[in-house]
Amino acid sequence: xxxxxxxxxxxxxxxxxxxxxxxxxxxxxxxxxxxxxxxxxxxxxxxxxxxxxxxxxxxxxxxxxxxxxxxxxxxxxxxxxxxxxxxxxxxxxxxxxxxxxxxxxxxxxxxxxxxxxxxxxxxxxxxxxxxxxxxxxxxxxxxxxxxxxxxxxxxxxxxxxxxxxxxxxxxxxxxxxxxxxxxxxxxxxxxxxxxxxxxxxxxxxxxxxxxxxxxxxxxxxxxxxxxxxxxxxxxxxxxxxxxxxxxxxxxxxxxxxxxxxxxxxxxxxxxxxxxxxxxxxxxxxxxxxxxxxxxxxxxxxxxxxxxxxxxxxxxxxxxxxxxxxxxxxxxxxxxxxxxxxxxxxxxxxxxxxxxxxxxxxxxxx
Amino acid sequence: xxxxxxxxxxxxxxxxxxxxxxxxxxxxxxxxxxxxxxxxxxxxxxxxxxxxxxxxxxxxxxxxxxxxxxxxxxxxxxxxxxxxxxxxxxxxxxxxxxxxxxxxxxxxxxxxxxxxxxxxxxxxxxxxxxxxxxxxxxxxxxxxxxxxxxxxxxxxxxxxxxxxxxxxxxxxxxxxxxxxxxxxxxxxxxxxxxxxxxxxxxxxxxxxxxxxxxxxxxxxxxxxxxxxxxxxxxxxxxxxxxxxxxxxxxxxxxxxxxxxxxxxxxxxxxxxxxxxxxxxxxxxxxxxxxxxxxxxxxxxxxxxxxxxxxxxxxxxxxxxxxxxxxxxxxxxxxxxxxxxxxxxxxxxxxxxxxxxxxxxxxxxx
Numbered sequence: 001x002x003x004x005x006x007x008x009x010x011x012x013x014x015x016x017x018x019x020x021x022x023x024x025x026x027x028x029x030x031x032x033x034x035x036x037x038x039x040x041x042x043x044x045x046x047x048x049x050x051x052x053x054x055x056x057x058x059x060x061x062x063x064x065x066x067x068x069x070x071x072x073x074x075x076x077x078x079x080x081x082x083x084x085x086x087x088x089x090x091x092x093x094x095x096x097x098x099x100x101x102x103x104x105x106x107x108x109x110x111x112x113x114x115x116x117x118x119x120x121x122x123x124x125x126x127x128x129x130x131x132x133x134x135x136x137x138x139x140x141x142x143x144x145x146x147x148x149x150x151x152x153x154x155x156x157x158x159x160x161x162x163x164x165x166x167x168x169x170x171x172x173x174x175x176x177x178x179x180x181x182x183x184x185x186x187x188x189x190x191x192x193x194x195x196x197x198x199x200x201x202x203x204x205x206x207x208x209x210x211x212x213x214x215x216x217x218x219x220x221x222x223x224x225x226x227x228x229x230x231x232x233x234x235x236x237x238x239x240x241x242x243x244x245x246x247x248x249x250x251x252x253x254x255x256x257x258x259x260x261x262x263x264x265x266x267x268x269x270x271x272x273x274x275x276x277x278x279x280x281x282x283x284x285x286x287x288x289x290x291x292x293x294x295x296x297x298x299x300x301x302x303x304x305x306x307x308x309x310x311x312x313x314x315x316x317x318x319x320x321x322x323x324x325x326x327x328x329x330x331x332x333x334x335x336x337x338x339x340x341x342x343x344x345x346x347x348x349x350x351x352x353x354x355x356x357x358x359x360x361x362x363x364x365x
Numbered sequence: 366x367x368x369x370x371x372x373x374x375x376x377x378x379x380x381x382x383x384x385x386x387x388x389x390x391x392x393x394x395x396x397x398x399x400x401x402x403x404x405x406x407x408x409x410x411x412x413x414x415x416x417x418x419x420x421x422x423x424x425x426x427x428x429x430x431x432x433x434x435x436x437x438x439x440x441x442x443x444x445x446x447x448x449x450x451x452x453x454x455x456x457x458x459x460x461x462x463x464x465x466x467x468x469x470x471x472x473x474x475x476x477x478x479x480x481x482x483x484x485x486x487x488x489x490x491x492x493x494x495x496x497x498x499x500x501x502x503x504x505x506x507x508x509x510x511x512x513x514x515x516x517x518x519x520x521x522x523x524x525x526x527x528x529x530x531x532x533x534x535x536x537x538x539x540x541x542x543x544x545x546x547x548x549x550x551x552x553x554x555x556x557x558x559x560x561x562x563x564x565x566x567x568x569x570x571x572x573x574x575x576x577x578x579x580x581x582x583x584x585x586x587x588x589x590x591x592x593x594x595x596x597x598x599x600x601x602x603x604x605x606x607x608x609x610x611x612x613x614x615x616x617x618x619x620x621x622x623x624x625x626x627x628x629x630x631x632x633x634x635x636x637x638x639x640x641x642x643x644x645x646x647x648x649x650x651x652x653x654x655x656x657x658x659x660x661x662x663x664x665x666x667x668x669x670x671x672x673x674x675x676x677x678x679x680x681x682x683x684x685x686x687x688x689x690x691x692x693x694x695x696x697x698x699x700x701x702x703x704x705x706x707x708x709x710x711x712x713x714x715x716x717x718x719x720x721x722x723x724x725x726x727x728x729x730x
Contacts, residue, residue, distance in 0.1 A: 033585075040407055048405065048481030049436040052590050052719035056484075061589035062606070065720065066442045069432040071414040077431045081446060088452035116413030119421075220398075224426035225417050241427070354417035355430065 001321045002099070004200035004312035005169040011038070011045050011101035012057040014201040018317075019058055019097045022203035022324075031205065032091040034058075034065035037078035037098025037316035043113055045101050054097065063095075071117040072265070073350030074098060075202065075319025076357035080218055082206045092208045099201025099317035110197050114315075117351035119226035130194060132227055132352050133266040134186030139233040140268055141188070148188055150286030152179040154267040155192045157289065158303050161296050162310025164337040167321075169198045169312030193267040198312030202321035210364070213327050216252075216343070217360040219245025225354050238356035239276035239347065246345075246358040247278075254278035257360070258300065258341035259329050261322035263349035264307040273347050274302065277358065301339040304329065322346035323359055330363040366686045367464070369565035369677030370534040376403070376410050376466035377422040379566040383682075384423055384462045387568035387689075396570065397456040399423070399430035402443035402463025402681035408478055410466050419462065428460075436482040437630070438715030439463060440567065440684025441722035445583055447571045457573045464566025464682035475562050479680075482716035484591035495559060497592055497717050498631040499551030504598040505633055506553070513553055515651030517544040519632040520557045522654065523668050526661055527675025529702040532686075534563045534677030558632040563677030567686035575729070578692050581617075581708070582725040584610025590719050603721035604641035604712065611710075611723040612643075619643035622725070623665065623706035624694050626687035628714040629672040638712050639667065642723065666704040669694065687711035688724055695728040 002017045009017070015036075023031070036051045047053055051065035070077040075098040082094035102110050115128050122132070140146055156176050162168035174192055182191040206215075221241025223230060231237065247253045254277055262277070264270035271285035279300060280288050288294060294302035305311045305325045308318060326344035328334040342363045349356050367382045374382070380401075388396070401416045412418060416430035435442040440463040447459035467475050480493050487497070505511055521541050527533035539557055547556035571580075586606025588595060596602065612618045619642055627642070629635035636650035644665060645653050653659060659667035670676045670690045673683060691709035693699040707728045714721050 040413065042405055042408055042478075042481065046481070047485070048478070049483075049590070049716040049719060051435055052482075052587065052716055053485075055587060056590040056719075061594075061719075062587055062602070064585035064587050064606075065435075066446070066585070067434040068446075069434060070416055070430075081431070081433075081449070084446070084449040084453045084455055087455065088449045090449055090452065113407075113413070116407065116411065117417075118414075120412070120418075220429035220431075222417065222420060222427055222429050225414070225421040229426075237427070241429075351414040351417055354414060354421075354426075 001167055001202035001324055002200050003167050004198045004314055006103045007199035011041065011099060012054060014101065014199060015054055015097050015099050016058055018099065018201040018203035019095060022205050023095065026205035028093055028205055030060060031063060031093045031095035033085055034060060034063055034095045035078040035082045036065055036067045037074040037320060038067060039069060039071055039074050039100055039315040040113055070350040070355040072315050073319050073348040073355055073357050074316035076348035076359060079320060079323055079359060080220060080357065083215055083218055086206050086208050094206045095203065096206060096320060097201065097203035098320050100315040101199045102197045102314065103199050107197065122226060122228065129352065130186040130189060134189045136233050137188055137268045143234050144283055146271060146286035150290050151193065151268045151271065152176055153289050154264060154270045155179045155309055157295055158264060158307040158309040161304050161337055162306025165306050165311060166336065168306040168310050169196055170310045189266060195265045195308035195313040198314045200312060200314035200317045202317045202324050204320060204324050212364055213330050213361050214364050215359060216362040217246035217250030219243065219249065219358050221356050223354050227352055235272055235276050236353035236356060238353045239273060242356045242358040243277050246360050250360045256343045257345045258343055259304060259326065259339050260302050260345040260347065261305060261325050262302060262347040264303060264309050265313060265349065267309065270302065277345065277347060296337060296339060304334065304337045304339050319348035319357060322348060326361045330361060366532055366567035366689055367565050368532050369563045369679055371468045372564035376406065376464060377419060379564060380419055380462050380464050381423055383464065383566040383568035384460060387570050388460065391570035393458055393570055395425060396428060396458045396460035398450055399425060399428055399460045400443040400447045401430055401432045402439040402685060403432060404434060404436060404439050404465055404680040405478055435715040435720040437680050438684050438713040438720055438722050439681035441713035441724060444685060444688055444724060445585060445722065448580055448583055451571050451573050459571045460568060461571060461685060462566065462568035463685050465680040466564045467562045467679065468564050472562065487591060487593065494717065495551040495554060499554045501598050502553055502633045508599050509648055511636060511651035515655050516558065516633045516636065517541055518654050519629060519635045520544045520674055522660055523629060523672040523674040526669050526702055527671025530671050530676060531701065533671040533675050534561055535675045554631060560630045560673035560678040563679045565677060565679035565682045567682045567689050569685055569689050577729060578695050578726050579729050580724060581727040582611035582615030584608065584614065584723050586721050588719055592717055600637060600641050601718035601721060603718045604638060607721045607723040608642050611725050615725045621708045622710045623708055624669060624691065624704050625667050625710040625712065626670060626690050627667060627712040629668060629674050630678060630714065632674065635667065642710065642712060661702060661704060669699065669702045669704050684713035684722060687713060691726050695726060
């Protein structure tokens with residue numbers, strides 16, 4: 001992946017940097033096919049026909065390429081699409097690459113573009129991603145007793161991890177007080193509870209050949225666009241369904257997962273994910289986090305990369321970066337923020353948890 | 366599919382109309398997965414997270430959905446993605462649905478949005494789709510001797526076919542003189558050489574169960590975004606590569622194809638496609654068309670639906686509509702414009718032939 005953050009390079013250049021790095025690591029000259037993830041290159045950078053644009057830019061104009069989009073989980077959707085192509089025998093090797101360029105736009109414009117992921121009716125009442133996340137956080141606190149301190153500890157932990165990750169957008173640790181005192185974004189969420197707007201790209205190669213890490217399971221889950229129609233606000237059906245499908249394919253469950261990258265676009269979402277994924281018993285995620293169980297040296301390291309919170313969140317780049325990160329963790333290549341694990345999980349949220357993905361990776365040797 | 370043309374309904378409503386019709390024909394209550402094709406719903410209708418939006422709108426909020434995009438061939442790319450999912454055993458049934466809503470925007474805006482499919486450098490010199498198509502047409506005439514009369518006969522034939530198709534945007538035949546005298550769009554192309562801007566949607570169901578028609582072969586081909594770097598202007602490498610892949614998968618070649626829907630966004634593109642697909646010997650497409658060989662009652666009916674020229678071209682809807690049309694032709698359900706065929710082909714162009722698809726369908730009983 002590229003370093004995430006405020007980057008001056010164009011999106012095609014960022015994507016090319018990530019793609020070349022993945023191809024080089026995989027010792028592959030040219031893939032059979034390319035799957036490109038980008039949430040909205042049309043409006044973020046004014047470009048269309050983006051799969052062809054990327055293929056040409058990479059020097060692979062004759063390699064078939066297509067683009068996949070599921071809002072903020074587009075990267076994971078692209079991995080799934082590449083996986084299906086290899087699993088069906090349609091390709092022997094697929095380059096999956098995605099990213100976003102956002103920081104050149106004013107924040108209100110970015111917020112507007114991301115807000116289009118929300119149900120149009122709820123949007124018409126002024127709902128934005130942070131606003132809905134704030135409502136969900138209030139519901140979570142009221143219903144489960146999770147505290148703002150526990151939620152804030154997610155941010156503290158992930159910033160501490162990001163400080164050790166050379167690819168991270170933010171490299172400075174933050175204190176609990178700093179999180180609790182940062183400015184309000186959407187009550188009760190404060191600035192340090194929210195992931196940043198980032199530029200960046202990530203890539204990986206899927207192959208039918210023997211590889212040091214395999215996709216043991218991959219699953220997608222969906223939920224209604226309108227948050228008001230959800231059965232629950234304090235867990236995400238889309239994550240639960242994705243996890244169920246991924247574990248079913250893997251033939252094992254959360255008990256074997258030793259590290260996970262989860263979609264902490266807002267700090268409380270990490271707590272929700274831990275329980276939806278079955279990694280922590282229901283109602284225990286806040287306490288486990290405060291007790292250090294999910295820290296990089298804890299029982300079950302969560303977001304050792306820094307997560308969306310500190311590594312950053314270049315939308316379609318994120319789902320791929322999470323899987324690349326787990327790949328590195330399983331192979332002992334996560335320099336500076338390494339944990340010990342043979343099985344890892346990546347969890348990506350599309351929209352306000354309308355289209356989520358879970359990918360389980362396993363070291364093969 | 367819906368009727369193509371100027372429609373008042375919203376894109377989600379058009380998509381739902383097509384989806385319900387396909388599910389009903391397939392006698393399927395709910396699919397395992399949904400693949401949505403839309404080229405640019407963000408800018409055409411101001412909506413994002415479109416796969417989730419469509420799934421929710423169809424009443425399938427819990428069915429996993431993703432969106433696929435390859436510019437104007439997005440519909441065919443979605444069929445391929447659904448095919449891979451079924452072929453990989455990841456889904457037993459996939460609803461593939463796509464469309465576009467365009468007629469509510471001013472034509473220059475539509476032209477600008479579609480023009481983003483062109484290489485940015487060529488775009489910076491003012492290249493538009495019709496302008497590049499005009500250049501290609503001039504090259505075709507100079508290099509192969511094809512005449513404007515032969516090119517115009519494509520439009521005459523396809524309008525005659527569209528007049529018989531209740532789903533078509535244009536239901537009136539046009540004379541050769543009317544085509545040759547219509548106003549210039551991009552020399553030598555005139556208005557009646559160009560497909561219209563249309564609203565519409567199309568859908569189909571892919572299944573692992575026995576079905577009356579099977580996808581015998583499906584293939585993608587790609588070429589460089591920049592037209593100036595192409596090896597040839599008078600044939601499309603992306604079509605040739607897609608056809609080669611599709612025929613290889615099918616285990617047979619163009620000799621068994623008895624009907625085809627080809628991407629005639631500009632009338633001369635039908636002549637180029639006929640030769641690139643191997644359906645007509647090199648250099649013979651113009652004469653074959655003028656001789657009536659590709660007419661609905663000819664040796665090899667091409668675009669019996671009216672093609673993009675007369676059925677219309679709601680971008681991401683087109684690639685799916687072509688395959689639905691061939692499906693109907695093979696089953697004898699193409700009311701009013703039926704031909705006799707057991708094997709048919711659909712050919713879709715993405716961008717200016719950067720990302721093309723060929724799908725070969727075969728009747729199974």
